[in-house]
Amino acid sequence: MLAERYAILRELGHGGMATVYLAEDLKHHRQVAIKVLHPDVAPASGSERFLREIEIAARLTYPHILAMHESGEADGFLYYVMPLVEGESLRERLARERELPVRDAVQILREIADALAYAHQHGVIHRDIKPDNVMLTSRHALVMDFGVAKAVSAATGVMTLTTAGLSIGTPAYMAPEQATADPHTDHRADL
Numbered sequence: 001m002l003a004e005r006y007a008i009l010r011e012l013g014h015g016g017m018a019t020v021y022l023a024e025d026l027k028h029h030r031q032v033a034i035k036v037l038h039p040d041v042a043p044a045s046g047s048e049r050f051l052r053e054i055e056i057a058a059r060l061t062y063p064h065i066l067a068m069h070e071s072g073e074a075d076g077f078l079y080y081v082m083p084l085v086e087g088e089s090l091r092e093r094l095a096r097e098r099e100l101p102v103r104d105a106v107q108i109l110r111e112i113a114d115a116l117a118y119a120h121q122h123g124v125i126h127r128d129i130k131p132d133n134v135m136l137t138s139r140h141a142l143v144m145d146f147g148v149a150k151a152v153s154a155a156t157g158v159m160t161l162t163t164a165g166l167s168i169g170t171p172a173y174m175a176p177e178q179a180t181a182d183p184h185t186d187h188r189a190d191l
Contacts, residue, residue, distance in 0.1 A: 003074040006034060006081070015132075017041050022084065025069075032069065035145075036079045047073050054080050057124055057146040064115035066135060066144040085142065091131035108134070111141040119146060120187040129190050130173040 001007055006023040009031075013020050018035045025032050037050075051071055058068040058080070071080035090108065094100070100108070112134060119126060126133075126146055135142040169178060175189035 002034065002036075002077075002079065003072055006032070008034070023081075025081070031084045033082045033084050034079050035082065036077050039076065047078055050078050060119055060122060060124060060146055062115055062118045064111040064140055064142055065119065065146060066142040082144070085135055085137060087135050087137040087142075089132050090134040090136055090141070093136055094131055108136070108141045112143055115141075115143040116187075116190050119143075120190070125185070125187050126190045127178060127185075128169045128173070130170050132170075 005027050009022045012022050018037045021034045023032050023034045054071040069081040133144045135144055177185045178189045
């Protein structure tokens with residue numbers, strides 16, 4: 001049970017920053033996905049800043065951006081709640097197909113670019129665009145985890161590494177100015 005509202009059903013996946021769980025939203029009687037940050041990534045001293053950054057990202061409502069229902073802190077764990085989406089990540093599709101048909105690739109890129117343009121118009125930088133953060137449904141590409149890298153860096157006070165040595169953002173996809181913690185990193189880092 002999380003925050004006396006979500007019954008955790010099972011783990012869906014995990015990475016360097018967080019674990020994602022399938023949960024039942026007991027208030028709205030629906031299944032959701034909950035991303036819970038690892039304790040070493042989000043120290044309690046930075047929880048208010050993390051939640052503030054997530055709140056900003058949660059205001060993004062656009063057809064190609066995966067919405068956030070809620071965020072919070074429970075028992076020392078920072079989390080945010082997203083709709084449960086049927087589909088696969090762009091990473092999974094590329095691993096399976098190796099090459100995308102040109103029409104599919106163009107549509108996916110257009111939808112990602114539209115999502116980024118919308119976010120940038122609202123002052124939000126993703127900071128971790130990669131195939132793992134693009135969900136492909138039967139109809140659309142959805143960009144996930146908006147603001148998470150910035151929220152974690154705000155909470156920890158460190159842009160590229162946590163005290164545990166985990167990357168904030170993915171080095172292979174990171175813009176040079178982001179990797180060097182340049183305070184002038186802007187929307188161009190997402191391109």
